[in-house]
Amino acid sequence: MALVFAAGMLLWQFAFAPWLGKFLLPTPTEIARSLHDHWSILWHAGWFTLQEALGGFAIGSGLGIAVALALARWRRLSGALMPYAIAANAVPIIAFAPIMNDWFGLLNPRSKMAIAAVLCFFPVLVNTVRGLTSVPPAAIELMRSYAASELDVFRRVRFPSALPFVFTGLKVATVLSMIGAIVGEYFGGSIQALGVQIENSVTLFDLPLAWAAIVVASAMGIAFYVLIGVVERFTMDWHPSAQGVRE
Amino acid sequence: MNEETAVVALSGVSKRFRGGTVALQGIDLEVRPREFVSLIGPSGCGKSTLLRVIGDLVPPTEGAVTVNGKPAGRARRDRDYGIVFQQAVLYDWRTVAKNIALPLEMLGWDRRRRKERVDEMLQLVELTGFADHHPWQLSGGMQQRVSIARALSFEPALLLMDEPFGALDEMTRERLNVELLRIWAETGSTVVFVTHSIPEAVFLSTRVVVMSARPGRIAQVIDVDLPQPRTNEVREEPRFFELVTEVREALARGGAEQATAQLIAEGEL
Numbered sequence: 001m002a003l004v005f006a007a008g009m010l011l012w013q014f015a016f017a018p019w020l021g022k023f024l025l026p027t028p029t030e031i032a033r034s035l036h037d038h039w040s041i042l043w044h045a046g047w048f049t050l051q052e053a054l055g056g057f058a059i060g061s062g063l064g065i066a067v068a069l070a071l072a073r074w075r076r077l078s079g080a081l082m083p084y085a086i087a088a089n090a091v092p093i094i095a096f097a098p099i100m101n102d103w104f105g106l107l108n109p110r111s112k113m114a115i116a117a118v119l120c121f122f123p124v125l126v127n128t129v130r131g132l133t134s135v136p137p138a139a140i141e142l143m144r145s146y147a148a149s150e151l152d153v154f155r156r157v158r159f160p161s162a163l164p165f166v167f168t169g170l171k172v173a174t175v176l177s178m179i180g181a182i183v184g185e186y187f188g189g190s191i192q193a194l195g196v197q198i199e200n201s202v203t204l205f206d207l208p209l210a211w212a213a214i215v216v217a218s219a220m221g222i223a224f225y226v227l228i229g230v231v232e233r234f235t236m237d238w239h240p241s242a243q244g245v246r247e
Numbered sequence: 248m249n250e251e252t253a254v255v256a257l258s259g260v261s262k263r264f265r266g267g268t269v270a271l272q273g274i275d276l277e278v279r280p281r282e283f284v285s286l287i288g289p290s291g292c293g294k295s296t297l298l299r300v301i302g303d304l305v306p307p308t309e310g311a312v313t314v315n316g317k318p319a320g321r322a323r324r325d326r327d328y329g330i331v332f333q334q335a336v337l338y339d340w341r342t343v344a345k346n347i348a349l350p351l352e353m354l355g356w357d358r359r360r361r362k363e364r365v366d367e368m369l370q371l372v373e374l375t376g377f378a379d380h381h382p383w384q385l386s387g388g389m390q391q392r393v394s395i396a397r398a399l400s401f402e403p404a405l406l407l408m409d410e411p412f413g414a415l416d417e418m419t420r421e422r423l424n425v426e427l428l429r430i431w432a433e434t435g436s437t438v439v440f441v442t443h444s445i446p447e448a449v450f451l452s453t454r455v456v457v458m459s460a461r462p463g464r465i466a467q468v469i470d471v472d473l474p475q476p477r478t479n480e481v482r483e484e485p486r487f488f489e490l491v492t493e494v495r496e497a498l499a500r501g502g503a504e505q506a507t508a509q510l511i512a513e514g515e516l
Binding site: 145 | 299302304323324325326328329330332334336338339340341342349350353381
């Protein structure tokens with residue numbers, strides 16, 4: 001992995017950047033310098049945006065899981081509600097982002113949280129429902145042979161079965177929440193936000209700064225994803241994938 | 248034989264599913280204590296459905312089902328039987344020991360008692376030392392042994408088995424057949440065993456119930472008078488072959504009668 005990274009960096013520095021010119025693609029060294037010079041601003045902006053993403057992630061995922069529990073429990077609701085969920089998911093972010101900004105206030109971070117939450121909701125919902133309902137019938141029959149209550153079945157079978165699926169949804173949501181927060185900021189937001197920084201620096205043709213901000217955004221996104229991965233390893237240490245076994 | 252002493256008593260049991268499929272028709276059957284009864288029949292003859300009717304996992308459309316002297320529903324709630332499916336259905340997030348302990352947890356046994364029983368069961372199925380393994384670390388045959396250990400962990404009077412060895416290779420299957428007979432002898436339980444395999448049915452059972460094609464009815468009941476305890480050598484005895492032939496012919500007759508009845512009903516004969 002380190003080799004690939006080093007090779008990529010070298011190619012970037014000496015081939016792609018000079019070829020495209022500094023107004024399109026600065027060299028890694030220029031980006032590194034900009035990162036160093038503007039570190040304080042970038043770090044705070046990154047943290048500001050990350051908080052929006054985290055808030056949106058928590059709300060969107062929480063709602064997604066809650067609705068999934070309801071849909072899995074009362075299957076008839078599923079037919080009624082799923083079309084709306086799908087429709088909501090189909091609305092492109094560039095359409096509802098300005099609306100959220102209007103509702104909550106352009107400078108209010110909650111507007112970006114709302115955007116991130118909407119993006120996180122659907123993937124978490126769909127994956128969790130899949131997890132809760134894809135229990136093999138024999139597993140349920142087994143519990144019934146023990147005269148288990150619905151709660152027992154949920155606690156002992158459906159919930160543990162669903163965990164791998166839930167974590168898949170959550171991992172997707174980490175990425176989407178960052179995207180939601182930053183893209184939301186493109187439509188206007190506080191100068192403290194990373195997306196606004198990126199947009200401003202592009203407008204001012206300070207490309208190294210723009211790319212430095214992007215590096216910060218990526219790093220935070222990756223860290224968030226890895227964090228969920230660690231939580232997953234911890235809660236599901238029984239899973240074959242966690243024990244390094246090839247299935 | 249009156250119904251109070253039978254472990255399983257079915258009287259006039261029929262099952263029609265929504266959509267019209269008649270899976271079972273007019274089933275009368277009694278299973279006495281410590282018997283090993285196999286249900287064998289062509290695909291779709293309702294043998295698995297019959298097993299589930301006994302276990303109150305599928306309600307009959309008509310007829311009475313008594314298990315251990317009680318209605319099937321109460322027997323299920325009292326946990327009078329253990330069940331083993333074709334897939335081991337072990338929970339990946341639990342170790343082997345915890346999988347076996349699952350019904351005991353549901354019965355509210357305390358930890359010490361559970362551990363004792365789990366150790367006993369591991370010894371019974373010869374998997375001592377695998378207590379802390381996870382299901383995906385075991386072979387198919389071992390997983391089924393865990394499934395059997397789990398089904399017997401709470402010492403039910405009745406053991407229901409739905410083609411438990413169907414997914415295994417022939418050699419493992421034959422070995423587990425012998426193991427199962429040993430376990431059956433040691434625990435003194437009653438077994439109702441669904442299978443596709445004629446030699447398996449004859450080898451394991453005290454009685455073989457041959458079912459006809461859909462709608463499933465009992466075509467014939469054959470007593471297996473081979474000596475106990477049975478080893479793999481029994482499979483090479485002339486009497487074994489005679490019984491296998493008898494079962495095979497009963498199956499063919501059951502199918503033929505069914506086909507004839509159908510043609511008559513359709514006015515073709």
